[in-house]
Amino acid sequence: xxxxxxxxxxxxxxxxxxxxxxxxxxxxxxxxxxxxxxxxxxxxxxxxxxxxxxxxxxxxxxxxxxxxxxxxxxxxxxxxxxxxxxxxxxxxxxxxxxxxxxxxxxxxxxxxxxxxxxxxxxxxxxxxxxxxxxxxxxxxxxxxxxxxxxxxxxxxxxxxxxxxxxxxxxxxxxxxxxxxxxxxxxxxxxxxxxxxxxxxxxxxxxxxxxxxxxxxxxxxxxxxxxxxxxxxxxxxxxxxxxxxxxxxxxxxxxxxxxxxxxxxxxxxxxxxxxxx
Amino acid sequence: xxxxxxxxxxxxxxxxxxxxxxxxxxxxxxxxxxxxxxxxxxxxxxxxxxxxxxxxxxxxxxxxxxxxxxxxxxxxxxxxxxxxxxxxxxxxxxxxxxxxxxxxxxxxxxxxxxxxxxxxxxxxxxxxxxxxxxxxxxxxxxxxxxxxxxx
Numbered sequence: 001x002x003x004x005x006x007x008x009x010x011x012x013x014x015x016x017x018x019x020x021x022x023x024x025x026x027x028x029x030x031x032x033x034x035x036x037x038x039x040x041x042x043x044x045x046x047x048x049x050x051x052x053x054x055x056x057x058x059x060x061x062x063x064x065x066x067x068x069x070x071x072x073x074x075x076x077x078x079x080x081x082x083x084x085x086x087x088x089x090x091x092x093x094x095x096x097x098x099x100x101x102x103x104x105x106x107x108x109x110x111x112x113x114x115x116x117x118x119x120x121x122x123x124x125x126x127x128x129x130x131x132x133x134x135x136x137x138x139x140x141x142x143x144x145x146x147x148x149x150x151x152x153x154x155x156x157x158x159x160x161x162x163x164x165x166x167x168x169x170x171x172x173x174x175x176x177x178x179x180x181x182x183x184x185x186x187x188x189x190x191x192x193x194x195x196x197x198x199x200x201x202x203x204x205x206x207x208x209x210x211x212x213x214x215x216x217x218x219x220x221x222x223x224x225x226x227x228x229x230x231x232x233x234x235x236x237x238x239x240x241x242x243x244x245x246x247x248x249x250x251x252x253x254x255x256x257x258x259x260x261x262x263x264x265x266x267x268x269x270x271x272x273x274x275x276x
Numbered sequence: 277x278x279x280x281x282x283x284x285x286x287x288x289x290x291x292x293x294x295x296x297x298x299x300x301x302x303x304x305x306x307x308x309x310x311x312x313x314x315x316x317x318x319x320x321x322x323x324x325x326x327x328x329x330x331x332x333x334x335x336x337x338x339x340x341x342x343x344x345x346x347x348x349x350x351x352x353x354x355x356x357x358x359x360x361x362x363x364x365x366x367x368x369x370x371x372x373x374x375x376x377x378x379x380x381x382x383x384x385x386x387x388x389x390x391x392x393x394x395x396x397x398x399x400x401x402x403x404x405x406x407x408x409x410x411x412x413x414x415x416x417x418x419x420x421x422x423x424x425x426x427x
Binding site: 183184185186187188189190194195198199202203204205206238239242243244 | 332336338339340350351352353354355386388389395396397398399400401402403404406408
């Protein structure tokens, strides 16, 4: 260690101005959203958590405040059609069993969760209905049909606080997720925490680093003009640091999803959010 | 034909001499985070180094460091300290150490090691067993950093 004193000063200076984003409040269709709240007790290095919405430009932010402007709603509409579409050997649609999609209110806030000893995501639950109850083919984990339907289901919880269980059965998965969050990977040898915990609020070239929260997923990204799944985003971040991504829908990303969801406890679900 | 053969032989000889002198990522020797000798045995080219510094596929140093000398580039990151005057603040041997493997100088830093080819995990296949920069590119960047003096 050979840290010259002036670096400490410069770095401290950076940390000081690390929080440059404005304190605008998000309201969607007239309802107020929690985009900033006290960090849950398990987070040792962060006092306040912020939605990714807070780090976006005012133009991008505006797109999320009105459902007519939010480009994700084109896909939510596709989700509604898919929800009613009869498929598979049982001649059923999702709506054959789930008459009112609004009954899913609250579900997004509690996922992923442990069912019979296994950690399950919303994508797992959807595919389980398709294969077990409809006799239909599973959808591709981050494919267009899946993200359209997970956006529709997630939307039913919009405005509700994230509230995943992290103890009991969930504890070992949560520990695994935490371990992954802090492990450096790739040729660039970085961890999620290097960017989203140590450096949120600062620019990394053209990008304003957020805390990497998942309360807005699936997210419509202006960059690729479609809905993006949680695991798709993890994959993208890993490739950026030149790491071989874990498998979408695999044990590692599910554990990481649980851990990240728990870092966002109390933030409002924003599904489907708009990011760049 | 003979002439052409002679040329090839000369080029091959030249190439092998350069390779022989080049310090491999695994044989770099650090003293307190610094590296005294050039990795190529030669002084780098600051003009090339400036390009490596900005290029997203090479150094992409601008992802994390602002640098007034590259004001034509629109996006400068703020993760690390500004590069202005870095050539006054550090000696060449220190800069070579920082660019080669900054973790030898700054414990636990986010800054990637640009000249290591092992010791990281789960690299994408295309990058496995490779360093981000070549010895030549490291020397070019170091030569460029040495030109960043406060006016």
